[in-house]
Amino acid sequence: MIAVIADDLTGAAELAGIGLSYGLTVELVIGQYAMSVNTHSGADLLVIATDARSVAKSEAVQEMTEVSAALRTMNPRLIFKKVDSVLRGHVVAETRAQMNVLGLEKALIVPANPALGRILIDGHYYVQGELIHETHFSKDPEFPITESNVMKRLSVNNEPISVLPPAATSLLQGIVIGEVGTQGDLRAWAARINKQTLLGGGAGFFTAILEATYTPKCPAYPMDIVGLCKLYVCGSAFGHSAELVKKASMTGDFVCYMPNALMHVDDQESAELANWVAHIVSSFQRHEQVIIAIEPDSVVDSCKLATRLRALTGKVVKQVLDQVSVDELIIEGGSTAAAVLREIGITRLAVAQELAAGVVRSKALEKIECRPAKCCPDNLHITVKPGSYRWPVVLWSF
Template identity: 45%
Template sequence: MIAVIADDFTGAAELAGIGLRYHLKVELGAQVNKDTDADLFVVATDTRSMAEAEAVREIEKHTRALLALKPEMIFKKTDSVLRGHVLAELKAQLSLTGFDKAVLVSANPALGRTIKDGRYYLHGKPVHESSFSHDPDFAITSSVIEDMLRCNGYPVHVKKVAATLPAAGIIVGEATQTADLQAWAERVDNKTLIAGAAGFFTAMLDKLLAGTKTEGANGIQFERLPLSLFVCGTTFANSRNAIKTIKAAGGPVCYMPDETIRSVHTGTYSYVKWANEVVALVKKHGKAIVAIHEDSTRDMALQQGQLKAKMAGLVHEVLQRSMVQELIVEGGATAWALISQSGLTRFFPVEEMAPGVVRMRTNDPGLFITVKPGSYQWPEGLWNF
């Protein structure tokens, strides 16, 4: 068995979807399933949204549980641009595994995310000059790897793929092309903690499962999706602008009401009117989009966690009041909030609609969920309203 620990739900789903390319039996869970018969088991956490100490405790718990299953490999999925408590979590895992070193390759050249000469670039520009500089939880203010990892003096070795590697410590691998990921995969052994983004995970599966890969995503025809609810929890401009365009054209968009945003005490009653509006759109159009309008929060000192919890409360009410069979969610923290409120704990990937966009059967009979990281692109055709 191959095991993965991810620091957010969409990252977990992304790697679960990659497993489908290799014809693996894949299971994703919010907890480690000691009785799983999966070839690839992915445990999703929400440590990126936690305080560092809590995140470390969560990672330690899941690492111990996975080690008990004696997997062939444990892969630590990190954010490709190193948001979250990456360094603290790796240090905790090194201590538990007894390994001397970790190799972290977060670059993903296929998506324009590269590391060269100790700096991170997004499509050739320093990453701190991108929209990641406005991330509400981990704003990126420097493209220097040590700064992005918040090393604070802790030694991290940033190395080119052909460089001599230290015998111990945390090594960040530079990569400017996909071949570099494959070269890093060849350099690690079973006494190395392996971590990084989807590209490096793919390279590791190529190494372990040579010759079994099916090229390309195996997406479905979007016009045949059942009654669907689109949930947008991202701050990325592409999706927000697409939703504005759909709304202006009379499409089924329902923004979070200002009174709900401003409400301090939220309960079921806070969502009933909004939920009824959403349900009416689903009945009329077969689908609806819920989102938070940027103008509603621009001048308010709101915690993102509060808004995600409110969005999750709405989704839970809509599921109780309608025959929605398909949740389509953008943003890892948003996805985690709504699955937590809706009692969803086990997920079985059935289709990789595009890189990072994965459709899964849930433990709720008849309900599917499709998720993607906020900074990735939706596949062509999904937003045809």
Template identity: 40%
Template sequence: MIVVIADDLTGAAELGGFALRYGLTAEITTKVNPASKADLLIIATDTRSLPREQAEAVTEQVSSELASLKPRLVFKKVDSVLRGHVLAEINIQKEKLNLPKALIVPANPGLGRTVVDGTYLLHGSPLHLSSFSQDPEFPIRSSLVPHMLYAADGDVQVLKVHEPMPAKGIVVGEVKDAADLAAWCSKVDEGTLVAGAAEFFTALLESLHIKPSIPANGIGKLQLPALMICGSAFHKSRAFIAQMKQEGFPVNYMPPALIRSGKTNDPLFIEWVEDAIQNLETFGKAGLAVHPDVQENRQDALVIRTLMAEAAACINKHMHIEEFLLEGGSTAAAVIRLLNIKTLYPVASLAPGVTRMRVKGSYDLYLTLKPGSYEWPQAYLLPGRKNGAEQKTDY
């Protein structure tokens, strides 16, 4: 068994999609499942959205519970641009697993995300010059890797791939291309905690002689009624929602005044939910989103994801939703908590980072998840497309 601890639900789902491509059975849970028979067990902790102290406590508990599983590999899935409490969680996990060193490889060169000379680049430009600087919870203010990790002097070493690994401590590996990812895999030994983003994970699988065996599932058919919930602050995400609205996908924007109130008994909340229900009854689908003109801060982000989750629960209580399309990891985690969903099985990889999953115990409830900075497959959201194959699992 391979075990992944993911600090974000959409990142967990992304790796679940890779499992399908590599012919692995996968189970995504919110807690350690010692009875799991999956090839790939992914524990989605949602620690990225928690205060640091809570994130540390969750990481400590999950890491302690892993011992009974005796996994072949433990991988710490972190954000590719290092948002979250990365160093704090790595240190705890390293200690609990009794490992002297950790290797973090956050780059996704296939998406233009590289680390060169200690600087994180997006398509060749410093990351802090991009829209990631506007993240409401973890804004990127510097592209220097130690600064992105909030590291003190001596906390981490940023090394090039030809430089030797130290016997202990935390290393961030520089990566300019896929060959560098493979080279870092060759430096991993039994004393190394491995952490990073999606492309490093697939490179590790291939270093273990696990090769892609199943082509991507492609576009399937949206189950109706379907509710899309977009809690991402990423500007491209909001622009896409606006485009989908123009092209006929019914979107219900959260009233800006509701963000200031934050109350589910506010008449604005009730009207917003009722409008979404009307769209679902009329068109079979609806979207809940933040208006593109809203500029949110950290407190607003918490209010928004709470209201999104409460709205999803209210709508699902009124009418049985067969498919939830969830964007943004913290929003998705808030939704599944209120819906009391504990375990998911990936059934289709619809696009890079976009994974469709079935809820354990239900053959007619699906969740399709994606990170805010990735793109939805537009053909999946609009009618007139052929169905794709799915993989049925339950264990």
């Protein structure tokens, strides 16, 4: 068995989709701490989706410690730490916690993915040819990136960290961040893996590791989405996706933005939430596809506010699903997806299709007892997409 611990849901789904494309049986579990680990799983690939990127550092460390300890008892062939491809989150603290649990003195983290235009060269991270701090990642509400130099971003007192090229003769003690400029660099790092080193990184590195052992077994991007009634939950208020939502709102009345009043805590929250739900349900009476989102011009500049808005989004989705029989729930953003699925009670997904790089469609395995049976169809599918990834044409036709 291969085990993956991801710090957010979209990252977990992305690696689950990659495993599926290599013919592996995949189990994707959404949860926190050791209770989320199915120690009796018979899957080839067991993926644990934590929400560590969206909690305080101390809680993230506790999550990674407990999940790693539970997985260690299963003695998997490989434990892979999935981190954000641009190193947002509590990467160093979580990695150290996992190293301590697994009794390892070295960790190799290879985050970059040239296939997405994300490379790490000479210590600096680039996205589509631009230094990362000059891109929309600088406006991330929880982990704004203001420095392209990875060492400066990650340096922690007394924690040995180094950034090395794939041609380095040996790995240093502590945490090594592997530079990547090409697909060949990913393969070079994959050829150097061993059981004495904790491995982690992005989808590109994980693919290179599987590629060394397995052969793709199925078409990369099946396009047969059969559900008619689709609810889009767009959790990103910045970048290309936000612009697409804005353009869609100009072409029809199927975009339902969060009311501005919900941006602030006041006595009218319940009423405003009910109005938002009513607006969405009304839109479904006229359209088979409806988008809910936060307006691009709204300012979401704090972790506390971002967390609150995700929780509100989860509540509104649950209330909409109480009234509308949705076939396809399509969620953008790992933290948003985790908040929504937590609210509606889904903890296990059967991975069905990889629609594009990082965009994965799954079948909900649990019924949601708090919803009427007629609104919880057996064919409910959930697709998740990282906020910084592009929408595939098969999903976005507005």
